[in-house]
Structures are given as structure tokens and as C-alpha cells.
Amino acid sequence: MAAQSQAEIDAFVAWFQAQGATVDTTAMGLADIPGYGRGVVALRDLPAEHTLFTIPRDLVLSMRTSALPGKFGQAEWKKFGLCEGWTGLILCMLWEEARGASSKWHGFFPILPTAFDTPMFWDENDRAELKGTAVVDKIGKEDAEKDFATKLLPAVESRPDLFPPDSIPHVYTVEKYHLMGSRILSRSFHVLRWKPDGEEPDEEAEVDEAEASSALNTDGNAMDVDAPTDAPAVEFDAQEPVEDAAAEDDEDDDDDDRYEDPADVAMVPMADMLNGRFATETARLYYDDEHVLKMMTTQAITAGEQIWNTYGDPPNSDLLRRYGFVDVTELEPPLSGAGNPADxxxxxxxxxxxxxxxxxxxxxxxxxxxxxxxxxDDVFVIGTDCELPPEFVSLARLLLQSKADWEKAKSKGKVPKPVMDATIGAIAMDVLQNRLKEYSTSDDEQLLSGPSQSSLNHKMAVTVRLGEKRILAGALQVLQSRYGKDAGKRKRGADSTSARGKKARR
Structure with a gap:
């Protein structure tokens, strides 16, 4: 995004404080940081557990704090599907921004990004470089545009008293829908339900550790705020952090429906200014009490250092999809070289x-x-440890079972134990070889290490797919060393670095 001028930053800070928030301007400042855009830096040496800023709960922007759902009517809000996914929050944000100075958040919108480098906004040539990766099916552009056409636009057109017809062509557009959705995807938090004036929370509010839920939509993410175990939502200890909602996005929790309320997703002014980097968190957002959130340092920080929040250390496929960047550091065995350990x-x-x-x-x-x-389980996930997930092995064994063993497993309702043998190893190697064929066959390592005229988007796409291909090549080598008599002939299509750092045979 384009850098904000100092005047715009100063205006944001002034608005923030005027709304009852506090910020220690002797401790932190907003700055443009090469390679990271805008971020937060320490202006002096800071100890651990130092409060950088506090935010009244009613200053977060969500479907609970915006006046729009109440004015629209809860029954109608539900009728148009605005209580599902992010469509309702996007509509609240579009409406609040259109209100200008009449909106409580009028000083927040000018500081938000107006453009994104995520694959949602790439051209077809750049997106083609992501073929085979975990990014492709999760961009969600078509689904988002369907929600815009079938939910948001009909809702807007039904209430000319709230959405003046002459404003629709330039305020409630699919382009702005994508923009607001990307702001939520990259900058939102999960903030638990609370009751004002010390009221007891209802049963829905009694949850711990909010986390992003896939029930929001296929791209559901937001940064969470952690609550203490077994504590109601209004009784928070300052030492219990507000988790990065995006950090929890990929943790499956299908049996837990406590976090499926899209009303928990919120934009949190100032908190969204902190950047993230792999395993580098130095500050977190905490619940202080039922009315206030606070950002505190988690360790000592030296003057001049950037202050980091957490994105939850996701793989590069998710970093690129959500935020428009990739992160590389030194990999650990069985892989080697530069990559993302969370890939x-x-x-x-x-x-x-x-x-x-x-x-x-x-x-x-x-x-x-x-x-x-x-x-x-219809998708199996392999990480940088290059080990097959037990579920992968169990499914393979199930398919190979004799009719008698299959009937026995079915009657007991138990999947086979994940026991490897040569046949399962051969199946797994076949699977990994076929999975490698899903990617481009270019020499990705050479492309990234040598001089290139490729665009930044192209290089980031290559980084993502190389990370995935490297894992597949490493897993193949592990299997070949255990089960393959002709290991050198089995692997095809891998141009990534193997587990010992050698060039993969092609």
C-alpha cells in the first residue's frame, strides 16, 4: 500500500485518542519500514509487559458495534444472509465509511490500505504460476462475487432510506467489496462477545481462546484475542492474550462450534498496525477487562526495533493469500536451505x-x-518434517484390506491403524510423484537465486510452489530410503532441494 503522510498518521493518532483510547507516544511510533510498509517501532528501550496502547471495546468495528444491523433490523439482516460469513461486516464497513464524519470510525478508514498485492488482485498470468499450490482453491474470488450479487446488493437495494440509490454505483461496488474483504482478511481480529456495565454474559459468551473458524467462509481469518481457560468473556486477565485470528485460521476444530459467530470478527484500530514475521512476536493484544483491550510487549525491545505481532506462523501459501508477502528463514532437517518452516x-x-x-x-x-x-479426511497435509500423516496411511490400508477385514472395520467403526509397509510405501511414492506433476516443471531454485526479470508476484508464487515441491521431494526421499529399491528412478518432476540439500533427480 502507499505510504501515509505524517499528517495522515498524526490525524489517525489524534482521532484514536479522542475516542477514549490511549497510546504511549514515548514508547512507540508509526513508521514506513523498507520491505514491510507501515509498521510500529520502539522509540526507546522497552521492558516486557509494557502497555503500548489501550482500546475501548466499543471502538472495535464489527457487526456488534456498528449501528447498521440495528437500523436494518435483525430479521431482515438474517433474511438477506448478512449474518453469515463476512458479507455483513463488509456492508457495515462500506456504510460506515460512506457516512464520513458522521461515523464513529471516520478517522480509521483513511489509514487503511487502499490496494493489496494478494493473488485476489493478480492477473491471470501471475495466478497461473500458483498452479498446484494450496493457494489456488482458497482465493475465493468467485464465491465472494456471488455473495456480493446475491446478498449484499439485494440488501442495499431494499433499503433506500439507509443506502441512497445515487450512492450505490460508486460506494457499494464489487471492487470495494473485494477491498473491504481484503482488509478483513489481512487485518481483523476475533474479539469475544461482552456485556456492558458488568452484566453477566449469556451462555454464548462463555468461551475461551477465540479462534478463526472455517465456518465464516473459505477464507475465514482474523486475529484472535485469547481469554483464560474456562473464563467467561467478561472476566479477562491482562496476561491472557488476544490471539491473532489469522493465526488460528488453519487449525481444524470441527467439533467445536463456539467460534462460528461472524460477529466476533472485528477491525481493531492501531492493533492492526503491527507487522508479523515468523517466530518473531514481541507484542500481543490482551483483554484488560470487559471494556478495554491493550497491546503489551511480551519481551524487552531495543529502541529503533520494529515491534512485531504474530500472524501465527502460517505457511507461505497462506501468507501470500492473506497478506501479499512470503517469509523465508533457514530450514531445519530433514530439509535445508531457505524457506518457511511452516510450509x-x-x-x-x-x-x-x-x-x-x-x-x-x-x-x-x-x-x-x-x-x-x-x-x-479428504485432504492430507504434509509438513516440513516430510512425514506422511497417519490418516494418509490409514486410508491406504483401508483400501487394501481383505473383504473380511473391511467388514470387521466397518462393523466396529474403526479405521485401520496407520502401519507402514512396502506396499503402502509404494502407494505413497506414487501419490507424491503424481502430486509433483501438478506444479510447473521450471527450475524454481535457479529462478529465485539467479538474476531475473520476473515480477515480484512471479517470484512470490515461485517461492510458494518451491516450498511445497521441496516437501514432496523430501518425503519421497524418506520413503525411497525405507522402501524403494530403485529410489533414483522413482522420483520424477521434482526440481527442488532434497532432504540432504542435493538437487532432486528429474
Missing amino acids: IVEVPANFVVEAAAKHTKNKTQERVDWWLEEAD
Whole structure:
């Protein structure tokens, strides 16, 4: 995003303080930081647990604090589907911004980014470089535009008293819908429900550690605010942090529906100014009491250093999708070189089914249907440890079982134990080789290390796919060393670095 002028920054800080927030201007300042855009820096040496700023809860911008849902009417809000996903919050933000000085948040919008470098806004050529990666199916542009056309626009057109018809063509547009959605995706937090004036929370409010939920939408993220275990939402200890909502986005918690309320997603002025970097958190947002959030240092910080919040150390595929950048550091064994230690590869279950079919005459459809009902795993995730997930192995064993063993497993409702053998190893190697074919076959390491005329988008896409290809190559080498007699002939299509740092055979 374009750098804000000092006058714009000063105006934001003045607005922030005028709304009842506090900021220690002797301790921190907003600055433009090369390679990171705007961020927060320490103006003097700071100890751990120093309060940088505090924010009244009613200054966060959410569907709970905006007046729009009340004016629109809760029944109608629900009728148009505005209580599901982010569409309602996006509409609140568009409406509040359009109100100008009449909005409580009039001083917040000018400091928000007006452009993003995320794949949502890339051209088709740049997005094509992401083929095969975990990014492609999660961009969600088509789904977002469907929500705009079927939910937001009909809602707006139904209430000319709230949304003047002459404002619709330039305020409530799909372009601004994407912009607001990207602001939420990259900068929102999860803020738990609270009751004013010391009222007891209702049962819905009694939750701990808010986290982003996939129930919000396919891109559901936000930064969370941690609450103490077993504590109601109004009884927070200052030492219990407000978690990065985006940090929790990829942690599956299908059995826990406590975090599925989109009204928890909120824009938190000033807190969204802090940048993040892998394993570098030096400050976090905490609940102080039922009325105030506070940003505190988590360790001593030296004057001049950037103050870092956390993005939860996600893989580069998510960093690029949410924020428009990638993060690399030194990898640990079994991989080597520069990459993101949190990188992952997603392997669809159908790859396992297709590979297993070469080793059995069993009819697989009934077993697959049972697996999806019993285990509910249709994608397997491999990390930088290059080990197959147990669920991957269990599915392969299920597909190979004799009819008697299959009937026994089905009657007991138990998936097979994840026991590896040579046949499972051969299936896994076949799966990984086929998964590698999903990517571009260019020499990604050379492309990144040598001089290149490639755009930044292209290089970031290559970084993401190289990270995934490196994991697949490493996992292949592990399997080949254990089960492959002709390991050098099995691997095809990998141009990444193997587990020992050698060039992968092609």
C-alpha cells in the first residue's frame, strides 16, 4: 500500500485518542519500514509487559458495534444472509465509511490500505504460476462475487432510506467489496462477545481462546484475542492474550462450534498496525477487562526495533493469500536451505484412492464413502518434517484390506491403524510423484537465486510452489530410503532441494 503522510498518521493518532483510547507516544511510533510498509517501532528501550496502547471495546468495528444491523433490523439482516460469513461486516464497513464524519470510525478508514498485492488482485498470468499450490482453491474470488450479487446488493437495494440509490454505483461496488474483504482478511481480529456495565454474559459468551473458524467462509481469518481457560468473556486477565485470528485460521476444530459467530470478527484500530514475521512476536493484544483491550510487549525491545505481532506462523501459501508477502528463514532437517518452516503440502484423498487401485481389485467406492463419514479426511497435509500423516496411511490400508477385514472395520467403526509397509510405501511414492506433476516443471531454485526479470508476484508464487515441491521431494526421499529399491528412478518432476540439500533427480 502507499505510504501515509505524517499528517495522515498524526490525524489517525489524534482521532484514536479522542475516542477514549490511549497510546504511549514515548514508547512507540508509526513508521514506513523498507520491505514491510507501515509498521510500529520502539522509540526507546522497552521492558516486557509494557502497555503500548489501550482500546475501548466499543471502538472495535464489527457487526456488534456498528449501528447498521440495528437500523436494518435483525430479521431482515438474517433474511438477506448478512449474518453469515463476512458479507455483513463488509456492508457495515462500506456504510460506515460512506457516512464520513458522521461515523464513529471516520478517522480509521483513511489509514487503511487502499490496494493489496494478494493473488485476489493478480492477473491471470501471475495466478497461473500458483498452479498446484494450496493457494489456488482458497482465493475465493468467485464465491465472494456471488455473495456480493446475491446478498449484499439485494440488501442495499431494499433499503433506500439507509443506502441512497445515487450512492450505490460508486460506494457499494464489487471492487470495494473485494477491498473491504481484503482488509478483513489481512487485518481483523476475533474479539469475544461482552456485556456492558458488568452484566453477566449469556451462555454464548462463555468461551475461551477465540479462534478463526472455517465456518465464516473459505477464507475465514482474523486475529484472535485469547481469554483464560474456562473464563467467561467478561472476566479477562491482562496476561491472557488476544490471539491473532489469522493465526488460528488453519487449525481444524470441527467439533467445536463456539467460534462460528461472524460477529466476533472485528477491525481493531492501531492493533492492526503491527507487522508479523515468523517466530518473531514481541507484542500481543490482551483483554484488560470487559471494556478495554491493550497491546503489551511480551519481551524487552531495543529502541529503533520494529515491534512485531504474530500472524501465527502460517505457511507461505497462506501468507501470500492473506497478506501479499512470503517469509523465508533457514530450514531445519530433514530439509535445508531457505524457506518457511511452516510450509505444508495438501494432498487430496483421491490421489491415494487412484494409487491404491493399482495394488488391489477391491471395489473402493463404498470404502471411500465410509471413510469420509467416519474419518472426514479428504485432504492430507504434509509438513516440513516430510512425514506422511497417519490418516494418509490409514486410508491406504483401508483400501487394501481383505473383504473380511473391511467388514470387521466397518462393523466396529474403526479405521485401520496407520502401519507402514512396502506396499503402502509404494502407494505413497506414487501419490507424491503424481502430486509433483501438478506444479510447473521450471527450475524454481535457479529462478529465485539467479538474476531475473520476473515480477515480484512471479517470484512470490515461485517461492510458494518451491516450498511445497521441496516437501514432496523430501518425503519421497524418506520413503525411497525405507522402501524403494530403485529410489533414483522413482522420483520424477521434482526440481527442488532434497532432504540432504542435493538437487532432486528429474
